[in-house]
Amino acid sequence: MTIPTNIRRSMYETMVRSRFLDDSLTEQYWIGKRPVFAFGAGPLPGELHTSHGQEPVGAGVCAALSDDDMITTGHRPHHIAVARNVDLKKMAAELFGKKAGLSGGRGGHMHIYDKSVNFSSSGIIAEGLGPAAGMAFARKMQKKPGVALSFLGDGAVNQGAFHEVMNIVGLQKLPFICVIEDNKWAVTTHKSMSTAIERNSDRAPNYGMAGEFVQGNDPDLIYAAAQRALERARSGGGGTILEIETVRLSGHFMGDPAGYITGKDEEYQIDPIPVYRSRLIEDGVISEHEALDIEVRVRSEVDAAINFALEADYPGIEDALNCTFA
């Protein structure tokens, strides 16, 4: 399939936006955390799992979505949130724990919710699968359009929730896509040390679902595969397990130097953004000049979001107490 140039350009822009955001967050994260490292120190506290290297998954899949579609994701949500057009300023403010944040500072980096774009994330491994399947189920009952997607890592597939939900998705033919981001690492454990088979997408037929494996961390291939899975879901063909090879260029969380990624594993660690940039220029989709334009514009957009978050007020302490029950 030929992917329209505007979509390819936009996927590049999305990847750059996510990368610049993560770069800025990394910079902010280390403020107050040296020489003594503590999660709770500095202006950007807590655990931080950046998406360096996994941007193609968010960009490729989300470029194929419509407004009706719904997403749940996990503890590494930035690249998907950015690709889903979660408001960048509100998201940044949330990460810094500010009142202007998406959840008024109650959620933080692992718990990004933006109902206006049907986006939610959870820090509990694989437990976004059930809610996403339920969202698909609700739309089916309501006879409304919408496909639910749940993003999780290759390590998360080994949770029982995966088996339970895939079985129900297959049984009920739900409009659902399980997107496995195969970055090969479950914290410090390599996929080959935790899973007997190479491709989790091979499990799909056993659940009555379709399975597809996408190699190369390539936004174009990811977009095309997502299109196929969405088409299947929208036409009543049921769910897909879409496993996408990607790369985690950073440690599991900020502060993890990832010294365990060595030898052949290290050779796999290729940054997808310069690769895609070169290809778009080679294919004549953008010029070097246009690429720079995008980068400059996105840089200032991200800077504005970070500055907005830094300058925003913290919530009043009453906000800890006023949001437990509706």
Place this chain on the structure above:
Amino acid sequence: MSTKEAAPWESPTMMAESSRSLTICRAQREAVEWEMANSERVFMMGEDVAGFGGVFGTADGLGDKFGAERVIDMPISETGWIGMAAGAAMEGMRPIIELAYVDFIGVCFNAIANHAAKTYFMSGGQYKVPMVLISGTGAGYNNAAQHSQCLHATLAHMPGIKVVSPTNAYDAKGMMHSAIRDDNFVIFLVHKGASGVGFMGPLVKTSINEVPREDYTVPFGKVRVYQEGTDVSLVCVGLAVHQALESAETLAGMGISAEVVDLRSLVPLDREGIIESVSKTGRLVVADEDYHSYGVSGEVFASVIEHDASIFKAAPQRVCVPDVSIPFSRPLENSILPLADRITAAAIKTMEGK
């Protein structure tokens, strides 16, 4: 109306002509049926609900009436489908789900405690999770340690979950209407021994009462005073209420006037209602079939002490399961449950030195 609420069966003039006596499970089922008939958003999901009507009869006949698309049988995959229910609720549905035995809560605790309970808070109020989880609690039928627990304190401990446990049919129907209409996640617990299911043996008479045919709500967060008294407050949850009523009769024969208070809602908890009763009697026995330590009984004590520790005329007593697993053998099981004799003994202890 904090402690004394006149129920229709107590006042014949209030009772609608269309009322009739029901068991708890029939009454709560009627509320589910009414809500399903009146809102497309309400549906039921669980194991063996569509054809079989639920292990405790909570969905009896609903599958036939509403069809398999709204009364949905699920595989034995609770973390999967309870997570799904939370997602459906986030998308505007009002799922009613049944986990037959509360003992199984461990297999879906992530979906419950980390998702359904926290989503409203973590999303800053963007996503509501209006879902009702029905589950059966309790011992007394020789089914041993894994099918006999109450665990209501474990659930009530988690912020973001309303936990209710009606002990009679009138309350069960009204509280089920309230639960389904609530915008929050509600866990609706009924002690198997009081619910009226056949395999639990003789019906508990004090759990059966007149129930109007029309819909009505019973609000959460208000105790029900089953019986007024002046000497000692028997504050109870679940089946212990009915044991306390029996105990109160025995105590009356000894000249001790016991007030029987049913919490019926643990979250929200009617602390004022507890305080009002204990202020009157000065003596407190908490009867609770959940485990003794770190539970509802301690919370009831604390509610009074934090208000005014000088209220007590005698040291308060608790009658709970003494921090052991529920034994299978009949004499062993009977020895650890908060049965009437233990409640009576505890009440007498508070009266010593009067």
